[in-house]
Amino acid sequence: MASITADDAFVDRQRIEVSHLTKRYGTVAAVRDLSFTVEPGVVTGFLGPNGAGKTTTLRMLTGLVAPTSGTATIGGRPFGQLRRPSRTVGAMFDASAFHPGHTARDHLRVYAAMGGHPDSRVGDLLALLDLTEAADRRTHGFSTGMRQRLSLATALLGDPPVLLLDEPSNGLDPEGTLWLRGFLRRLADEGRTVLISSHVLSEMQQLVDDVVVIRRGELVAAGPWSRLAGSPAVLVTSPDADRLAAVLRGARPDGAPQVEDLGGGRLRVHGLDAPGIADLAASHRLRVHELVSDETSLEQLFLDLTADKAATP
Numbered sequence: 001m002a003s004i005t006a007d008d009a010f011v012d013r014q015r016i017e018v019s020h021l022t023k024r025y026g027t028v029a030a031v032r033d034l035s036f037t038v039e040p041g042v043v044t045g046f047l048g049p050n051g052a053g054k055t056t057t058l059r060m061l062t063g064l065v066a067p068t069s070g071t072a073t074i075g076g077r078p079f080g081q082l083r084r085p086s087r088t089v090g091a092m093f094d095a096s097a098f099h100p101g102h103t104a105r106d107h108l109r110v111y112a113a114m115g116g117h118p119d120s121r122v123g124d125l126l127a128l129l130d131l132t133e134a135a136d137r138r139t140h141g142f143s144t145g146m147r148q149r150l151s152l153a154t155a156l157l158g159d160p161p162v163l164l165l166d167e168p169s170n171g172l173d174p175e176g177t178l179w180l181r182g183f184l185r186r187l188a189d190e191g192r193t194v195l196i197s198s199h200v201l202s203e204m205q206q207l208v209d210d211v212v213v214i215r216r217g218e219l220v221a222a223g224p225w226s227r228l229a230g231s232p233a234v235l236v237t238s239p240d241a242d243r244l245a246a247v248l249r250g251a252r253p254d255g256a257p258q259v260e261d262l263g264g265g266r267l268r269v270h271g272l273d274a275p276g277i278a279d280l281a282a283s284h285r286l287r288v289h290e291l292v293s294d295e296t297s298l299e300q301l302f303l304d305l306t307a308d309k310a311a312t313p
């Protein structure tokens, strides 16, 4: 696929801007005064629990749903005012919505014709998404991973610089998730804007650079994933845990690491990374049997961010 040149004009044309966006369905406020921006060249995760308003926001960005108020623009224009919408934005919503009697090739041909894209794109995308062998099979027998890849191929027909993908990792096995990670990374490295939604944080941790987190239609956090998550805690297993804890607690005058004794020779350490802990232990001739990053702290962060504050005393 062609690379997207990242000059300033291009960056402006590819930036997603959501500003004071609100959508009400009767008495339900699906999205409330939501504002955020999404930049090209990175993969941005759009996170929130079920019913948070992610799909509604993506639908407003693609002109499928009209906002009650506020704006959702791509390169400064609402979807309906884009000059060449299907060559600007590729969207993937429900990966099960294929005509069951169509083959993968039929499906892409129909969409290529509708979007005015050359038929040659069909073969190219089947190859790119690793679907060449399955191209002439009917989609009703496709696995989840194949459906997701066919959906991605459909979104990419117009070679768009902006991609909006609703739950692309839904139902994928670890191998499929790994493949998706590489594929999205490549799209972002080509300079594209890639926004992907999910309600499962653990799937996103490996996939995204930036995050936008919403809860009940409202923004709760946005920014680089690393800044939001901070550095994860480290879990240490050591037969010398007591002595190691004492050494760690006295490690630095300018703020020693925080050490939690989990019992059974296990410690949870905040404020010092695994190499730092290993070096310190070695310099005091203390044994360390295991050092792992505590990913549950990231899960907890997401739960804290999206917890229903009304339910918290």
Ligand SMILES: Nc1ncnc2c1ncn2[C@@H]1O[C@H](COP(=O)(O)OP(=O)(O)OP(=O)(O)O)[C@@H](O)[C@H]1O
Residues within 6 Å of the ligand: 025, 028, 029, 030, 048, 049, 050, 051, 052, 053, 054, 055, 056, 057, 198, 199
């Ligand atoms: N067409 C509609 N009519 C009425 N209510 C709707 C409609 N579409 C969405 N909603 C409501 O708006 C809220 C947000 O839904 P939305 O599908 O955008 O959330 P989501 O974050 O995508 O959730 P999920 O992770 O479950 O897909 C929910 O309360 C939902 O029931």
